Amino acid sequence: MFKIIKYSFYDLMRSRWSYIYFAFYLLLGFVMLFLNNNVSKAVITLMNVIVVLTPLIGTIFGVMFYYNSKEFTELLLAQPLKRTTIFIGQYIGLATSLSLSLVLGLGIPFLVYGVIESTVIWNFASLLLVGVFLTFIFVSLAFNIALSNDNKIKGFGIAILMWLLLAVIYDGVFLISLMLFNDYPLDKFSLIACMFNPIDLSRILILLKLDISALLGYTGAVFQQFFGTSLGMIVSFLVLTLWIILPVWRIASKAKKKDF
Amino acid sequence: MIKIKKLNKNFGKVEVLKELDLTIIKGGIFTILGPNGSGKTTLIKAILGMVIPNSGDIEIDGKSILKKYEYRNGINYLPQIANFPGNLTVNELIEMIKTLRNKPTKEKELIQLFRISPFMDKKLMNLSGGTKQKVNLILTFMFDSEIIILDEPTSGLDPVSLIQLKKIIQEEKEKGKTILITTHIMSFVEELSDEIVFILDGKIYFKGSVQELKIQTKENNIEHAIAHLLLKENV
Numbered sequence: 087m088f089k090i091i092k093y094s095f096y097d098l099m100r101s102r103w104s105y106i107y108f109a110f111y112l113l114l115g116f117v118m119l120f121l122n123n124n125v126s127k128a129v130i131t132l133m134n135v136i137v138v139l140t141p142l143i144g145t146i147f148g149v150m151f152y153y154n155s156k157e158f159t160e161l162l163l164a165q166p167l168k169r170t171t172i173f174i175g176q177y178i179g180l181a182t183s184l185s186l187s188l189v190l191g192l193g194i195p196f197l198v199y200g201v202i203e204s205t206v207i208w209n210f211a212s213l214l215l216v217g218v219f220l221t222f223i224f225v226s227l228a229f230n231i232a233l234s235n236d237n238k239i240k241g242f243g244i245a246i247l248m249w250l251l252l253a254v255i256y257d258g259v260f261l262i263s264l265m266l267f268n269d270y271p272l273d274k275f276s277l278i279a280c281m282f283n284p285i286d287l288s289r290i291l292i293l294l295k296l297d298i299s300a301l302l303g304y305t306g307a308v309f310q311q312f313f314g315t316s317l318g319m320i321v322s323f324l325v326l327t328l329w330i331i332l333p334v335w336r337i338a339s340k341a342k343k344k345d346f
Numbered sequence: 347m348i349k350i351k352k353l354n355k356n357f358g359k360v361e362v363l364k365e366l367d368l369t370i371i372k373g374g375i376f377t378i379l380g381p382n383g384s385g386k387t388t389l390i391k392a393i394l395g396m397v398i399p400n401s402g403d404i405e406i407d408g409k410s411i412l413k414k415y416e417y418r419n420g421i422n423y424l425p426q427i428a429n430f431p432g433n434l435t436v437n438e439l440i441e442m443i444k445t446l447r448n449k450p451t452k453e454k455e456l457i458q459l460f461r462i463s464p465f466m467d468k469k470l471m472n473l474s475g476g477t478k479q480k481v482n483l484i485l486t487f488m489f490d491s492e493i494i495i496l497d498e499p500t501s502g503l504d505p506v507s508l509i510q511l512k513k514i515i516q517e518e519k520e521k522g523k524t525i526l527i528t529t530h531i532m533s534f535v536e537e538l539s540d541e542i543v544f545i546l547d548g549k550i551y552f553k554g555s556v557q558e559l560k561i562q563t564k565e566n567n568i569e570h571a572i573a574h575l576l577l578k579e580n581v
Contacts, residue, residue: 089442089445089446093431093434093442096433096434096438097431097433097434098433100433100434101433155431156429157425157427157428157429157430158429158430158431160396160425161425161430161443161485162446163394163395163396164394164396164418164421164423164425165418165443165446165447166415166416166417166418166419166446166447167415167418167446168415169415343398344398345357345391345396345397345398346391346396346397
């Protein structure tokens with residue numbers, strides 16, 4: 087398994103796109119710090135970018151990588167390797183290289199700016215952690231979609247639709263339902279609804295970590311009660327982990343049955 | 347020895363292999379012939395475990411290979427289309443495949459034979475189709491394995507490399523290897539093949555030597571003999 091991870095990782099580390107992605111975050115980090123002139127404000131702005139962008143990049147790279155390496159996967163399938171080793175190895179290689187672009191790209195400007203001495207170091211660290219989680223989640227979802235669709239265009243379409251659904255449409259439907267059922271107690275409902283969308287869950291986790299939950303009003307108070315406690319934190323990270331484990335498990339079981 | 351018993355494979359509603367039985371004895375060159383879409387590649391991929399059959403069994407040396415992977419250590423496979431991760435160099439790719447199997451290799455000879463050394467440090471995406479096919483051949487023949495499976499090995503090769511390829515195949519045969527080849531080039535078949543396996547619509551219609559094929563079809567030319575086989579079975 088390690089060999090597959092290593093070579094997928096090497097392959098990506100030499101690809102132009104990894105550098106473009108890395109350079110983008112590097113630029114974004116410097117621009118944010120320059121414009122905000124304040125680390126903690128920059129972290130908040132970055133959050134909005136990260137919770138939308140890392141899933142999108144994870145989805146696109148995941149689908150593209152799978153389709154592009156299809157013939158190479160066939161070469162590996164003829165070697166004495168387990169199928170799960172090949173696919174999980176490629177998945178970990180890709181997700182790790184994307185995460186590295188994110189962590190280094192944002193880490194360098196903030197380090198230069200002196201984030202270590204500032205008070206927001208933990209907020210910044212949790213932002214990166216959430217970004218890494220989202221990368222792993224969406225790459226695994228993208229792999230699932232690509233494995234189930236041999237047609238590239240269809241696979242790509244479904245993957246983008248999934249991102250759109252989780253990043254934009256889900257929030258819309260969520261808000262509308264909150265408005266419609268305004269008369270009912272909605273705190274439990276909204277708590278549970280967040281768990282079903284990794285993007286929402288990540289956003290709320292960061293918002294609460296940044297201690298600006300007052301902005302969220304009453305619901306924010308409920309969330310603060312739940313997520314603010316260490317139990318809430320643990321549950322949320324467990325749910326995020328589950329969002330990785332379940333799709334990865336499906337990659338493994340789907341890969342075992344597929345014809346190449 | 348490869349033994350295939352009542353192998354069935356459907357892709358959706360299309361039945362590609364139907365109750366296919368085939369025994370391939372150890373040693374010799376076996377060419378698998380048949381029109382496009384007759385199930386040649388599916389059969390090969392089933393032996394390699396890349397296609398999972400709906401029913402039936404495949405045994406190599408008496409052991410079922412379904413759902414296993416270690417047995418592939420004893421098979422060299424040349425895929426039809428040579429496409430590799432573009433950002434690796436030829437050298438890195440060869441090293442990678444080498445580390446996946448812990449076996450002695452002879453890639454140096456092959457690199458010299460196919461005159462690939464100027465390309466060793468080039469990225470694979472910058473290579474021409476023919477050069478990629480040569481890299482593909484090196485990856486296939488560098489291991490010493492009992493079974494060698496070649497899917498359309500001649501595609502994109504220049505005449506010099508083609509002669510080299512034929513030479514390598516002959517050498518491997520002399521070492522007692524079992525070699526399976528699919529091809530559409532009849533001169534290749536006539537020159538090399540010990541036995542022909544003719545597949546049509548997922549079944550085996552003929553199995554025997556080139557001579558036997560000519561006698562059975564009463565044709566002198568192998569191309570005509572195959573055409574005869576095709577026409578007769580279709581009527």
